[in-house]
Amino acid sequence: xxxxxxxxxxxxxxxxxxxxxxxxxxxxxxxxxxxxxxxxxxxxxxxxxxxxxxxxxxxxxxxxxxxxxxxxxxxxxxxxxxxxxxxxxxxxxxxxxxxxxxxxxxxxxxxxxxxxxxxxxxxxxxxxxxxxxxxxxxxxxxxxxxxxxxxxxxxxxxxxxxxxxxxxxxxxxxxxxxxxxxxxxxxxxxxxxxxxxxxxxxxxxxxxxxxxxxxxxxxxxxxxxxxxxxxxxxxxxxxxxxxxxxxxxxxxxxxxxxxxxxxxxxxxxxxxxxxxxxxxxxxxxxxxxxxxxxxxxxxxxxxxxxxxxxxxxxxxxxxxxxxxxxxxxxxxxxxxxxxxxxxxxxxxxxxxxxxxxxxxxxxxxxxxxxxxxxxxxxxxxxxxxxxxxxxxxxxx
Numbered sequence: 001x002x003x004x005x006x007x008x009x010x011x012x013x014x015x016x017x018x019x020x021x022x023x024x025x026x027x028x029x030x031x032x033x034x035x036x037x038x039x040x041x042x043x044x045x046x047x048x049x050x051x052x053x054x055x056x057x058x059x060x061x062x063x064x065x066x067x068x069x070x071x072x073x074x075x076x077x078x079x080x081x082x083x084x085x086x087x088x089x090x091x092x093x094x095x096x097x098x099x100x101x102x103x104x105x106x107x108x109x110x111x112x113x114x115x116x117x118x119x120x121x122x123x124x125x126x127x128x129x130x131x132x133x134x135x136x137x138x139x140x141x142x143x144x145x146x147x148x149x150x151x152x153x154x155x156x157x158x159x160x161x162x163x164x165x166x167x168x169x170x171x172x173x174x175x176x177x178x179x180x181x182x183x184x185x186x187x188x189x190x191x192x193x194x195x196x197x198x199x200x201x202x203x204x205x206x207x208x209x210x211x212x213x214x215x216x217x218x219x220x221x222x223x224x225x226x227x228x229x230x231x232x233x234x235x236x237x238x239x240x241x242x243x244x245x246x247x248x249x250x251x252x253x254x255x256x257x258x259x260x261x262x263x264x265x266x267x268x269x270x271x272x273x274x275x276x277x278x279x280x281x282x283x284x285x286x287x288x289x290x291x292x293x294x295x296x297x298x299x300x301x302x303x304x305x306x307x308x309x310x311x312x313x314x315x316x317x318x319x320x321x322x323x324x325x326x327x328x329x330x331x332x333x334x335x336x337x338x339x340x341x342x343x344x345x346x347x348x349x350x351x352x353x354x355x356x357x358x359x360x361x362x363x364x365x366x367x368x369x370x371x372x373x374x375x376x377x378x379x380x381x382x383x384x385x386x387x388x389x390x391x392x393x394x395x396x
Contacts, residue, residue: 001271001278003378004306004341008322011282011307014268015289017317018171018240025159028151030212031169032317037145039162042135047099048077051130054090054112054119055103058127067121071114075100090119099131106130138162148319170317173240173289174215175208177201178231180247180256181295182223199297199364200245204304210395211312223247225255232259236288240315243308246295249279256292257281265290273378274341276361277303282311289315296361302343302373305394323373323392328353334376334383341378345370346391353391370394 002010020034049055055075061067069090073083077096085091085102093099093106104127111123138144144162149155151169159167177200184198185191201218208216217239221227228247235242247256260267265283270292272280276299281292291308293300305323313321331354336342345366346353355374356366375390376383383389 001273002269003273007269007272007280007282007307008310010269011311012314012321014282014284015311015314018173018315020168021171022166023169024166025156025164028159028167028169029153029156031151031167031172033145033147033149033151034168034170034317036143036147037159037164037167039138039140039142039144040164041162042140043138043162044132044134044136047134048132049093049095049097049099049106049130050132051106051108052094053109053130054107054121055085055093055100056090056105056107056121056125057085057087057102058104058125060088061107061121061125062127065121065124069119069121071117071119073100092119104128104131148317150318170315172213172215173312173315174217174238175213175241175243175312176217176219176235176239177204178228178235178242178244179218179220180223180228180244184220184246186220200293200295200300203297203301203364204243204245204308207301207304207309207395208312211309213312223255225258228255229259229263232263236286239288241289241291241308241312243291243293243304244281245293245300248281248292248294260290260292273339274306274343275336276343277306278340280307282307294361297364298345298367299361301364301367305373305392306343309395323394326372326391326393327388328372328391330355330374330383330385330387330389333385334374336376336381338381339378342374342376343392344374344376346372346374348372348391348393353389 072089074092075097076094079097083100085100091100105125107121107125113120179198179201183195185195187197205216219231221231244256247254265285268282270281271278277294279294280303283290293303310321329352331352334355344359345356348371356369358366372391372393
């Protein structure tokens with residue numbers, strides 16, 4: 001049995017990011033950028049008007065108000081010809097339109113009147129007002145996005161405005177969940193005596209989808225070594241991560257651990273000094289990452305968030321892989337047996353955290369209410385109301 005700290009270190013040392021792929025920008029959200037990106041163009045790509053109004057020469061208007069200028073043309077956005085602004089003239093211009101040669105400011109439409117082919121300026125303007133200058137934000141060749149950045153909607157927009165149609169990203173892992181147990185029944189079917197509904201495949205697949213993982217396969221198998229091995233061999237063909245729930249302990253019908261031994265899976269660690277989720281397994285086989293999670297619903301989900309989630313993040317190329325950590329004031333008392341790190345479901349609100357009822361490993365109701373896990377160190381038996389505790393914030 002390893003400590004929680006040792007298990008995290010072993011996970012970090014044994015899991016690497018997946019290979020980079022080129023992906024179209026419209027599909028890039030949620031991926032991690034695999035290389036530094038340099039601007040292929042200036043931003044803005046042209047000197048343009050920031051307002052609807054009139055392009056003028058500042059020397060024509062700086063000392064006389066109201067000023068009258070002859071309107072010599074009009075430019076709208078997308079105009080491609082080059083116009084030159086003559087002395088004593090103004091050109092009608094619209095937002096995003098290229099500023100004509102010779103103009104050095106734009107007078108807002110609201111500050112003007114138009115009559116008999118002339119534009120009358122009623123309010124003063126400063127030189128360079130209302131002009132977006134080519135390259136004022138980004139210069140061509142400038143480093144703009146660092147490797148390891150998670151792509152979100154603003155980054156998608158930023159890449160697109162630079163005219164980048166594809167981006168090199170770290171591939172997301174493909175995951176297969178194999179749920180074992182004679183007692184497991186899919187929701188919607190009638191329960192027979194001794195049976196329970198499957199929650200692990202639903203909660204874990206939902207958590208994976210919440211992380212942006214799209215390729216998820218779910219398989220359910222009875223407690224039969226041959227059937228479980230067949231499912232395992234099939235999962236290895238198309239998956240990067242295989243996650244078993246159930247069958248990982250040392251009971252007579254716990255075949256998953258036996259399967260790993262017979263198949264030659266290399267053990268990274270087995271059993272962690274924590275509650276819930278002590279019988280947790282991490283292994284490697286033919287470049288694949290193999291997890292064995294306990295069958296109890298809470299144990300399975302705690303192990304997912306504390307170990308599978310960071311493993312997926314590491315394979316995606318993220319630098320920050322664990323749940324967000326914070327400190328909070330305990331609202332209530334905690335009394336537990338010492339000797340293991342305890343992960344208790346809690347409700348965090350404005351700097352305080354309340355331990356919830358129903359903390360046993362089969363009781364999902366408290367997990368449904370929680371938004372964090374309260375971390376109780378292995379040397380603590382009692383934590384009093386008002387003490388500061390460490391918490392791990394749950395996604396969403």
